[in-house]
Each structure stands twice: as structure tokens, then as C-alpha cells.
Amino acid sequence: MVVRAIGLSKTFRGPDGRPVPVLDGVDVEVKPGEFVAVAGPSGSGKSTLLNLLGLLEPVDAGEIWIGDVCVSRLSRRAQCPVRGRSIGYVFQSFLLIAGLTALENVLLAARYVGRSRREALPAARALMERLGVAHRSGHYPAQLSGGEQQRVAYCRAVLNAPPLVLADEPTGNLDDGHARVILAELRGLCRDRGASVILVTHRADAAALADRTLRLRGGRLESEGGDGTT
Amino acid sequence: MRRLLPRNYLFTILGIAVGVAGLVALGAMAERITRFIDGGDRFVLGQISVAGEGMGMGTGFTAGGLLRASRIEEISRVPGVAAVQAQVMLPLNPTTSQFLTLTQELIMGVDPAAPVANRQYRELPVREGRFLRAGDRGVAVVGIDFAASRKLRTGGRLELGGRPFEVVGVLDKTLTAPDRFAIVPLDDARELWLRRDPLLVQVFAGGAGAMRRADLNTGAAVAWADGVDPDALARRIQAEVPGLNVTIPGELSRLLRQSTAFFSALLFGIGVLGLVIGGLSLSNTVTAAVFERIRDFGIKRALGATDLQLLREILAEALVVSVSGGLIGVGLALAVGALVDARVLREGQQLFLFSARLLGFALVFSVVLGGLAAAYATLRIARLSPAEAIRRGA
Numbered sequence: 001m002v003v004r005a006i007g008l009s010k011t012f013r014g015p016d017g018r019p020v021p022v023l024d025g026v027d028v029e030v031k032p033g034e035f036v037a038v039a040g041p042s043g044s045g046k047s048t049l050l051n052l053l054g055l056l057e058p059v060d061a062g063e064i065w066i067g068d069v070c071v072s073r074l075s076r077r078a079q080c081p082v083r084g085r086s087i088g089y090v091f092q093s094f095l096l097i098a099g100l101t102a103l104e105n106v107l108l109a110a111r112y113v114g115r116s117r118r119e120a121l122p123a124a125r126a127l128m129e130r131l132g133v134a135h136r137s138g139h140y141p142a143q144l145s146g147g148e149q150q151r152v153a154y155c156r157a158v159l160n161a162p163p164l165v166l167a168d169e170p171t172g173n174l175d176d177g178h179a180r181v182i183l184a185e186l187r188g189l190c191r192d193r194g195a196s197v198i199l200v201t202h203r204a205d206a207a208a209l210a211d212r213t214l215r216l217r218g219g220r221l222e223s224e225g226g227d228g229t230t
Numbered sequence: 231m232r233r234l235l236p237r238n239y240l241f242t243i244l245g246i247a248v249g250v251a252g253l254v255a256l257g258a259m260a261e262r263i264t265r266f267i268d269g270g271d272r273f274v275l276g277q278i279s280v281a282g283e284g285m286g287m288g289t290g291f292t293a294g295g296l297l298r299a300s301r302i303e304e305i306s307r308v309p310g311v312a313a314v315q316a317q318v319m320l321p322l323n324p325t326t327s328q329f330l331t332l333t334q335e336l337i338m339g340v341d342p343a344a345p346v347a348n349r350q351y352r353e354l355p356v357r358e359g360r361f362l363r364a365g366d367r368g369v370a371v372v373g374i375d376f377a378a379s380r381k382l383r384t385g386g387r388l389e390l391g392g393r394p395f396e397v398v399g400v401l402d403k404t405l406t407a408p409d410r411f412a413i414v415p416l417d418d419a420r421e422l423w424l425r426r427d428p429l430l431v432q433v434f435a436g437g438a439g440a441m442r443r444a445d446l447n448t449g450a451a452v453a454w455a456d457g458v459d460p461d462a463l464a465r466r467i468q469a470e471v472p473g474l475n476v477t478i479p480g481e482l483s484r485l486l487r488q489s490t491a492f493f494s495a496l497l498f499g500i501g502v503l504g505l506v507i508g509g510l511s512l513s514n515t516v517t518a519a520v521f522e523r524i525r526d527f528g529i530k531r532a533l534g535a536t537d538l539q540l541l542r543e544i545l546a547e548a549l550v551v552s553v554s555g556g557l558i559g560v561g562l563a564l565a566v567g568a569l570v571d572a573r574v575l576r577e578g579q580q581l582f583l584f585s586a587r588l589l590g591f592a593l594v595f596s597v598v599l600g601g602l603a604a605a606y607a608t609l610r611i612a613r614l615s616p617a618e619a620i621r622r623g624a
Contacts, residue, residue: 056532056617077536083616084534095620097526099239112534156533 003030008062024219033194037210044216046200084113088157092169094149096141102152103137109159127155147178167199245515246555253508254563258582260497269406274482276350278452278464281475299444304471310458315347316447318419335410339419347451359384359399371399373409391422420446513603520607525623531616544608552600556593
């Protein structure tokens with residue numbers, strides 16, 4: 001499923017109430033099975049771009065298409081199943097729910113798309129087994145290391161096998177070993193399942209894994225490079 | 231429970247419990263006062279109270295002087311009167327104010343052979359032992375608070391006015407005046423009165439006015455026949471029998487209500503205070519608990535949760551939290567009430583009345599308010615985009 005963004009713009013209000021443009025007319029197209037890195041200095045709009053593509057934030061201008069559906073024009077309610085079924089998120093700060101165990105956090109992804117716990121449980125266990133966190137199923141996030149938390153968050157992001165996975169600096173809080181595991185998994189998603197992955201990263205080694213890299217500066221797409229080059 | 235509630239709800243439940251405990255405790259105090267006033271009102275509406283002219287003892291339900299036997303005879307002949315019961319009411323402690331009729335401890339002398347005049351209290355409920363019988367002397371039936379403050383049981387001994395009495399019965403809780411009564415045979419009460427009042431002894435010794443023991447009555451309770459208007463009958467007694475202080479039941483009830491208007495206002499204030507304190511505490515706790523989880527809601531919305539799904543989840547959690555907090559709060563209030571009442575019972579008092587309607591109201595109140603507070607907070611959060619909710623909760 002092709003993901004397309006046309007003329008995306010977003011403006012926030014600063015502390016003094018003045019508008020601060022963060023994204024300004026960005027166009028992006030990601031094909032099925034493609035691994036795209038987004039790079040750029042801090043404040044260039046990388047995370048905002050990902051939030052807009054993931055329908056986590058409304059666009060001020062522009063359109064987002066997933067396949068044949070212009071999802072940015074859908075109602076708030078209609079966007080919910082799109083988020084649940086078609087998009088998986090991996091965040092830098094993991095964003096696990098503190099009051100739920102690792103397994104419950106993973107299964108949360110199934111709850112909101114109408115999958116029963118019984119149906120989703122084997123897949124959740126298999127994923128956690130593969131990522132090496134099955135033995136931590138009953139632990140709460142605070143009882144897990146950063147690497148373990150990110151692997152649990154990754155399991156949650158891909159439990160529903162979404163065609164689009166958005167990863168916002170998923171290795172930012174991890175050591176090299178754990179970062180390699182997550183990056184390899186993301187790469188494998190594209191290769192083995194044909195999912196599209198958009199990765200925001202500062203790491204050169206992470207960007208090197210991508211099919212191409214989008215470089216943002218001042219809210220505008222500055223350049224585009226292929227095969228991990230910018 | 232673990233599946234229903236996140237771990238960090240413990241303090242929310244405790245917060246709700248404190249709010250509900252406050253509401254229940256204040257409500258129980260209001261209930262106690264209400265029942266007390268209603269009980270007194272019921273009593274005065276159940277009989278016509280009569281005393282002789284003058285000031286007299288000023289004790290009991292009727293202010294007035296000595297009510298002689300001849301006057302009682304005359305009253306009983308008034309058309310519409312069904313029965314007249316002579317009474318002697320003495321304050322247990324003569325040094326206490328006699329204006330606190332409804333709150334002071336009284337010795338009440340009644341003739342068990344005479345028919346009971348009060349239509350609302352045909353017989354006082356006896357918890358243990360028995361009530362007075364014709365021919366009894368030197369025995370007493372005591373109210374439950376009177377008994378509890380002196381640790382009296384049936385068969386126990388009691389000294390009233392320097393005379394020993396055997397307790398033959400303990401009354402059930404009435405939550406009004408009789409809880410603090412010691413009820414003795416009429417002749418015993420007359421004797422206690424004579425012992426206490428040297429002037430009366432001199433009157434008897436001097437044979438003044440051909441006084442007999444049967445004339446020693448502080449008042450009488452008059453019962454009306456079925457179908458008779460008690461207020462009209464009271465006025466007729468007043469007109470037909472000279473030298474009496476007759477209380478009109480309807481007027482006395484109004485007077486009682488007027489004199490307890492302060493308490494009524496006080497308990498209304500207590501009730502409002504309880505609702506405000508308990509309600510604010512509860513809704514604030516629930517709202518804060520929901521807002522604290524704003525980041526979790528952002529995450530859930532990122533995972534595809536709709537507003538309705540979130541609202542359902544939060545309301546279910548709020549229900550469990552509110553019911554748990556409500557039950558713990560009720561338990562807390564009951565425990566505090568029991569502790570305080572155990573302390574004040576030594577003085578023959580009871581401060582709290584935890585009625586079923588109060589406890590039921592507190593639970594429903596906590597659930598409804600908890601649900602409303604949770605729904606309000608959820609709808610506020612639902613307006614935010616998932617990213618904004620995550621940012622604010624970070």
C-alpha cells in the first residue's frame with residue numbers, strides 16, 4: 001500500500017502565542033516494502049512529519065493518502081481504525097503504559113482493532129519470544145531495561161501487522177547492541193512482510209540501512225538520497 | 231481487580247474513601263439529630279400533656295404545677311378522653327438545667343396498671359427483661375443509653391435519689407428521649423420526689439389542703455378516643471377543667487419544631503457541607519486520576535482507541551474505583567463513628583446514626599459523581615490529538 005503525503009504543513013503556537021511554522025509543504029511518497037529514513041537537525045520537523053503521517057496530529061494543510069484513501073480528511077472517529085490497523089508506532093521514549101505488564105502492553109494493540117485477547121495472545125507471545133522478552137511478560141515497564149522496553153514497544157507496534165510502521169528515533173535511548181536488534185527488525189519488516197517503514201534518526205548507521213533518506217531543514221524537504229546516502 | 235485497575239489507583243481509592251467517609255460521618259450526625267427531633271415530635275403528637283397551674287417542676291413534656299388526683303378525675307370525664315395516665319417526671323440530676331427536656335436524663339414514674347396514653351408509643355420496646363407490671367415496687371426499666379452509660383443489665387442494681395432499684399428491663403433504642411429515661415413505678419417516683427423536695431414534706435406534715443400521695447403528679451398524659459381531634463379535645467379540657475396547663479399537641483409540635491429550628495438549620499448545613507466536602511474530594515480525586523493518565527490515553531488513541539472506547543474504559547475503571555473507595559469510606563466512617571460513639575456513650579449520648587438510606591445514598595453518590603467526574607475528564611482529554619496528549623503527559 002503506497003503512502004503519500006502532499007503539501008503537508010503544520011504550524012504550532014509559540015509560548016508568546018506567535019505562530020511557529022514547523023512543516024511547510026512537504027511531499028513524501030513511500031512504496032510498499034520501502035525503508036525510508038528521515039534525517040535533519042533538531043527542530044527541522046522530523047517528528048512532526050511522523051506525527052502527521054501517523055494521524056497523531058491534524059494537518060493544517062496538505063493531504064495524506066494510504067492506498068486509495070485520503071486518511072487526513074477522515075473524521076476523528078474514522079481515523080481511529082486506520083491508526084489501529086494500518087499504522088504501527090515505535091517511539092524514542094517507548095511509551096509503554098506503566099500500569100500494564102509487558103504482555104498486556106503488547107496485547108493493547110489488539111484491543112482497539114476488535115481482535116480478541118485469545119486470538120492475539122499466540123502472536124503476542126511469539127513476537128516477544130522472537131525479540132527475547134518473553135521471559136519478561138509479567139513484568140511492568142519500570143522493571144524492564146531500556147532495551148527490553150523498546151523491544152516490547154516494537155512487539156506492540158507490529159502485532160497487528162500494519163502496512164506502515166513509523167519509528168521516531170527508536171534507538172535514541174538504546175546502546176548499540178539493542179539498537180542493532182531494533183534496526184534489524186525494522187529492516188526485516190520491509191524485506192519479509194512488505195511493510196513500509198519510515199524511520200526518524202540521527203544515527204548514520206541507521207540511515208545507512210534505509211533504501212533512501214529524506215533530509216529536512218526548517219520544515220522543508222531539503223534533499224533526498226538513495227541507498228542510505230543523502 | 232488487577233486486570234480492571236492499573237496499579238496506581240490505590241491512592242485514588244483512598245482519596246475517594248476519605249471524601250465518602252467525610253460525607254457519611256457528617257450525614258450520620260445529621261441523621262442522628264433528625265431522628266431525635268422526629269422522635270420528640272412523634273411523642274408530643276401522640277398525647278395531650280397536662281399539668282397543674284403554676285411553675286412546678288417544669289420537667290418532662292409539660293411545664294406546670296402539681297396535678298392533683300381530683301383534677302385527673304375531672305379530665306377523664308371530659309367527652310372524647312379515652313384515658314388519663316398520671317405521671318411524675320424528675321430530673322435525675324436536679325442541678326442540671328430543666329430546659330433540656332429532650333436531652334436530660336429523667337426519672338419517669340408511671341402507673342403500669344393505667345392504660346398507656348401515648349398513641350405513638352402504645353408500649354415502649356423492651357430489648358431485654360420486661361416492662362413494669364402492676365404492683366411492682368423498687369424496680370426500674372431503663373433506656374438503652376441510660377443503661378449503657380452505667381453498664382446496667384437486667385438484674386443489675388441502680389441507685390436513684392439515694393434509693394436502690396433493681397433493673398428489670400432495658401428498652402430498645404428509640405433514638406429519642408426515652409433512651410435516657412429510668413422508668414419506675416409511680417409510687418416510687420412520688421417517694422423520690424418527696425425525698426428530694428423538703429417543702430413538699432412540710433406540706434404533707436402540715437396536712438395543707440388535704441393533700442394525698444395520689445396528688446403528687448407532675449403531669450398526666452391524656453389519650454383521646456378514636457375519631458376525636460386531639461387539638462380540639464385539648465381546648466375542651468382547658469375550658470371544662472379549671473386550673474390546668476394544657477398543651478395542644480399541634481401547637482406543641484410547632485413549638486418543638488420552632489425550638490429545634492436551629493438544629494434543623496444546623497443539620498441542613500452539615501448535610502450540605504458533607505455533600506460539598508465529600509463531593510469535591512471525590513470528583514477532584516477522580517478527575518486528577520484521569521488527568522494524570524493523559525499520556526496513557528494518548529498512547530491508546532495512537533493504538534486506535536476511539537473516544538467511546540476510552541470513555542467506556544474510564545467509566546468502568548471509575549465504577550470500580552468509586553465503589554471500592556465508597557465501600558472503604560463507608561467502612562472508615564463506621565469505624566470512626568463506632569469509636570466516637572463508644573466514647574460519648576459513657577455520657578449516655580450517641581452522635582452518629584448510620585441509616586441504610588444514608589449508606590445507600592453515599593455509595594450511589596460516589597458512583598454517580600465518580601462517573602461524572604471521569605466522563606468530564608475523559609471528554610476534556612478526548613479533545614486533544616494523540617500527540618498532544620502524549621506531550622502533555624510526558
